[in-house]
Amino acid sequence: MFIKDLVFECYQNTHYTAIERAINNYLDMLRYNGQILGREFPIAMQKSVFSTRLVCPESNSLASCFNSPQVEKALNQLTEAGLLSPKIKNVAEDLNSLACAPNFKPAWQLLYTTFLDTCSPLRCGETLNPIPLYRSTEAISNGDRKALIKWQEEWINCDELQMNGSAVSAQLLLEIGDINSRLYNIGRRLCQRVEKITNVPTYYYLYRVAGISLQKEQDRKCPNCAKEWRLESPLFDIFDFKCDTCQLVSNLSWDFKK
Numbered sequence: 001m002f003i004k005d006l007v008f009e010c011y012q013n014t015h016y017t018a019i020e021r022a023i024n025n026y027l028d029m030l031r032y033n034g035q036i037l038g039r040e041f042p043i044a045m046q047k048s049v050f051s052t053r054l055v056c057p058e059s060n061s062l063a064s065c066f067n068s069p070q071v072e073k074a075l076n077q078l079t080e081a082g083l084l085s086p087k088i089k090n091v092a093e094d095l096n097s098l099a100c101a102p103n104f105k106p107a108w109q110l111l112y113t114t115f116l117d118t119c120s121p122l123r124c125g126e127t128l129n130p131i132p133l134y135r136s137t138e139a140i141s142n143g144d145r146k147a148l149i150k151w152q153e154e155w156i157n158c159d160e161l162q163m164n165g166s167a168v169s170a171q172l173l174l175e176i177g178d179i180n181s182r183l184y185n186i187g188r189r190l191c192q193r194v195e196k197i198t199n200v201p202t203y204y205y206l207y208r209v210a211g212i213s214l215q216k217e218q219d220r221k222c223p224n225c226a227k228e229w230r231l232e233s234p235l236f237d238i239f240d241f242k243c244d245t246c247q248l249v250s251n252l253s254w255d256f257k258k
């Protein structure tokens with residue numbers, strides 16, 4: 001991941017609120033296309049110059065060839081608000097985040113996230129490293145990749161709340177771990193869409209915690225086809241189960257994992 005400074009300069013007298021709205025909208029549209037990561041972006045104002053610091057998946061994530069129609073529109077709105085095109089300054093590589101997958105067309109990939117993640121929820125099946133969302137040749141829906149970002153936000157919210165022992169933990173666990181949940185249905189459809197665009201088999205991760213005993217958890221079958229799906233050894237120390245028919249992966253219940 002790469003840290004960049006974006007600098008916006010006013011070319012005419014304008015209102016602060018118009019500028020603030022245009023810059024925030026531009027950042028949102030970049031985020032919904034996977035070109036920048038994270039959710040909060042401080043904006044510094046120094047006289048007529050505004051700047052913000054961003055993290056991008058790749059050094060060229062902000063290249064216009066990756067822009068969605070929404071990003072292009074937001075760029076026009078910056079001009080309308082009285083700002084010049086943003087100047088991009090490369091700061092450095094981010095030591096704190098995962099590097100992108102070495103290959104954006106692996107043998108398989110999966111939709112996977114955790115409450116700690118800011119990176120793309122599309123992960124390479126060979127390395128588990130993230131694959132930037134804007135790299136798909138087609139948009140996911142409505143011109144960009146917002147549907148995947150929204151799925152990820154919801155997943156992370158559920159995970160965070162259940163980790164904190166929320167009053168609705170049981171329901172939240174179903175959302176991230178059960179194939180009869182709403183979030184599963186959304187995620188599964190997104191996997192199908194991603195697979196269609198990329199031609200790479202795209203799996204879905206089911207979270208698993210609790211359970212009665214280690215033995216029972218080890219004997220767990222695929223929740224969709226009820227067949228054997230246990231792997232001989234865990235993948236990336238996370239996934240103990242994988243069903244190639246249903247394109248699902250899961251972990252041995254975290255309560256019983258060493």
Ligand SMILES: [Zn+2]
Nearest residue numbers: 222225243246
């Ligand atoms: Zn199955």
